[in-house]
Amino acid sequence: IEMVPGNSLITKTPEEGRQLAVKMARLVIKATQPDASVREKLRPIYAEDAAMLIAVGQVVATEFATIAAANNYWK
Template sequence: MSSWLPSLITETPEQGYELAVKLSRVAVKMTQPDAEARERMRPEYAESSDALIAVSQVVATHFATIAAANGYWRDAS
């Protein structure tokens, strides 16, 4: 069985950030699996500064985890 998340290891911080966004998106889909419901709710949070800030906080938390897993992309040599 292939995993959608085989590793937290990425080559660059940019790839790590992209993975953090993906983790956030997957969490939303797992929490609300009904695509139609997500589409109905989108206009509510798309215009909400509080909701957008909350999304940024979730992504930042995921990114911090990924950065730690990657040794903050420091070369050990």
């Protein structure tokens, strides 16, 4: 699995950076649990658990912070 799609953290806009952050977070899950049927089984569990959804938000925020820094905050 290519953990950073396109091998670059550089994006045109913050919105694209956000999308890349979600993609990278999801790819880590896929690398950790390659079995799609197991991921499908676990999906409804985290989807209905507020604390797990907050954890997802935190992972994406960390990825986004890295991407934002790599893009010099799109200044």
